Amino acid sequence: MALAEPFEIARGVQTESETVIVELTHEGMTGVGAAAPSAHYGETTATVEAVLPRLFEVLPEDPHEIDAAHTAMDRVVNDNPAAKAAVDIAMHDLVAKLHNLPLYRYLGLDATETPTSSFTVGLAETGEMARKAEAAVEAGYEILKVKLGTDRDVEIIETLAETVPDARLRVDANEAWTPKEAIRTCRALDGLVEFVEQPVPAEHPTGMARVTEQSPLPIAADESLVAPADVPAVAEIADVANVKLMKCGGIRPAIATFHAARAHGLETMLGCMIESNASIAAGVQLAPLLDYADLDGSLLLADGADPFDGPPVPALDPTGVVGTGARRN
Ligand SMILES: [Mg+2]
Structure with missing residues (x-):
């Protein structure tokens, strides 16, 4: 696709x-x-x-x-x-x-309150990222997840905060920073973003722990969290568990991970890869279990590239469908 x-x-x-x-x-x-x-x-x-x-x-x-x-x-x-x-x-x-039944009902979940998905802004020139952020907000996305990992990360967020002042910003460094850079950047971004995802490499858990301890912003673990068994260790080094169906092996292990995460005091998030609606729709059915959602994977595909239609994003509504809600288009 x-x-x-x-x-x-x-x-x-x-x-x-x-x-x-x-x-x-x-x-x-x-x-x-x-x-x-x-x-x-x-x-x-x-x-x-x-x-x-x-x-x-x-x-x-x-x-x-x-x-x-x-x-x-x-x-x-x-x-x-x-x-x-x-x-x-x-x-x-x-x-x-x-x-x-819609899948969430089969799973016994309560769909009265579900989070809104973020929309991801990939790395580009700062002006280009501001343009993309503006277009996303105009298209109705009120939460933006901004990819970082450049030598102008603070400038990017300051520019976006000015360009789209009403948007809620989150950032994802995809392991790009050293602990020192991460702590410095988190302090500079305090008040501008809601949380920072995977500031340092997953292979460096002590560095991640140091960042979480010294950052004024909550830290989400993505690359650091793969399977349910990772949760106790992740709870020691982060604040938010970013689960993905493609990392953990599907809905069953994802639910196990969410319950383990909650029991260990972590907030829950469901992310995704760039995916077809055939799997994104499954994520939407789990929305009742989430504090944060990042289920924009099918929105980044070219028009007509996805063989499946899915539920509308960013509002995550699992109701009114049978199964996951994925339909061949
Ligand atoms: Mg991530």
Whole structure:
């Protein structure tokens, strides 16, 4: 799927996003899921396509047995969370459809209050980022997540704060800073942004802990948090847990991560890769579990590139659909 514009973060530039769609059928009903593999977590479309047949082979006959499916998948294949997420999402979509319910109701969640998604502004020249921020606000996005990791990070945020004074700003450094730079930048951004995501490399947890201790702004862990088992360690070094279906292996592990995060005093956030609505729609169904949402992954795709329609963003409304709400367009 082509992106509307090249998307740049501290680690590099992306112009395309590859997705593997999974469809599971049971009693005449079809559930849909998708994998958006990330090389950062060791997956590509080739690894997903290689692994999927082995996962399909061990799936239980009854699609309600989602826990058993995860146990079986983990037994035959280590890691490969995006491939497992595609299967997990398709199973959830299928089961909710068999019960003629929106997925959040099948999961027993309360949709009366859901957060609004942020819209991501990728790295570019400062003026270009201000232009993108302005266009996003004009299009109705009131929360912007701004990618940083340059030698002009404070200037970028000061410029955006002036250009779109009513927008709520969050920033994501994607591991670009040293702890010293991170503490200095967080202090400079105090009062301008709501929180700072992944200021330092995940391989440097003591540095992350130091930043969280000395930053006046809350710190969110993204690259530092992959699986539910990471939560206790992350709670020692950050304030917000940024979960992604493609990092943790789907809806089931994501729910486990949210509950573990809450129990350890972390706020919860659901992020995404650049993804098809086939998987973004699953994230929207989990909105009731979130303090923060960053589910704009399908908005960065070129018009017509996504084979699926999904729920409207940025307001995350899981109601009024059956299953996840992803529909082939
Ligand atoms: Mg991030």
